Amino acid sequence: MAGHSKFKNIMHRKGAQDKKRSAMFSKLSREITVAAKMGMPDPDMNPRLRAAVNAAKAQSMPKDNIQRAIEKASKGDGENYEEVRYEGYGPSGVAIIVEALTDNRNRTATNVRTAFAKNGGNLGASGAVSHGFERLGLIEYPGTVGDEDKVLEAAIEAGADDVESDGDSHAVWTSVENLHEVARELEKVLGEAEGVKLAWKPSLKVDVDLDTASTLMKLVDTLEDDDDVQTVWGNYEISDEVMEKLG
Numbered sequence: 001m002a003g004h005s006k007f008k009n010i011m012h013r014k015g016a017q018d019k020k021r022s023a024m025f026s027k028l029s030r031e032i033t034v035a036a037k038m039g040m041p042d043p044d045m046n047p048r049l050r051a052a053v054n055a056a057k058a059q060s061m062p063k064d065n066i067q068r069a070i071e072k073a074s075k076g077d078g079e080n081y082e083e084v085r086y087e088g089y090g091p092s093g094v095a096i097i098v099e100a101l102t103d104n105r106n107r108t109a110t111n112v113r114t115a116f117a118k119n120g121g122n123l124g125a126s127g128a129v130s131h132g133f134e135r136l137g138l139i140e141y142p143g144t145v146g147d148e149d150k151v152l153e154a155a156i157e158a159g160a161d162d163v164e165s166d167g168d169s170h171a172v173w174t175s176v177e178n179l180h181e182v183a184r185e186l187e188k189v190l191g192e193a194e195g196v197k198l199a200w201k202p203s204l205k206v207d208v209d210l211d212t213a214s215t216l217m218k219l220v221d222t223l224e225d226d227d228d229v230q231t232v233w234g235n236y237e238i239s240d241e242v243m244e245k246l247g
Helices: 019-037 046-059 061-074 103-119 147-158 179-190 210-225 240-245
Strands: 081-091 095-102 131-143 161-166 169-174 195-202 229-234
Touching: 019 046, 019 061, 019 229, 046 061, 046 179, 046 195, 081 103, 095 103, 095 210, 103 210, 131 179, 147 161, 147 169, 147 179, 161 179, 169 179, 179 195, 195 229, 210 229, 210 240
Parallel strands: none
Antiparallel strands: 081 095, 095 229, 131 169, 131 195, 161 169
16 A cells, blocks of 8 residues: 555646636536436446546536436437547657547547647557556545545555555545445545546656656647547656646
8 A cells, every 4th residue: 555656647737727617517517428328317326427426516516517417318318428548649658548428439539639649649549558557446535635644544444455645635546346435435534535437547657858748738738628538647747846847
């Protein structure tokens, strides 16, 4: 159980909070609708839907919006979205995994390929980089819930596999199978999590210099700004010094 490694999640870098709320709510609604269509429209009976609803609440998405997305699915209304994963290389060979929910594969593939090409990277074939990542469950908490020792102790008791903390956040890692059980146990001690989701954790991280980081962040921003893209994962580490220079 590692408790001292720095946690740098691509979703929590500087500037992520500047994304337009409407675009973010649209993506959250899409995930809620897909999750509700794939299982029961009751968050208590559908772990994926529960995670999607929790993610929406963490971003202060109105309850009416959440309920509307669930009802749309239960009535069979709305578009039918397909889950698609893209894999590629960013500048300096950084490995990137992009997860999307789309109603038009051709449009999404073109947009993702263009984003890579214009920002120092290239899209690879399926499986090109995912072998360098583990598919795991990720439970995220803000640093305000307690210090590293408190979260580590709670995670051990809940049956988690690993914890990574820095001053701003805590990341609790579990197996895919144990994700929602661990999340339920942690909620009893730490309260509701900021995020409960499936994640891609790199087996090894690579440090990137300022020039690479600058181009890489442009690539990630372009991908995340696409309506169809839900999450972007990478195997890079950006030092605090480089982050400060990036502003």
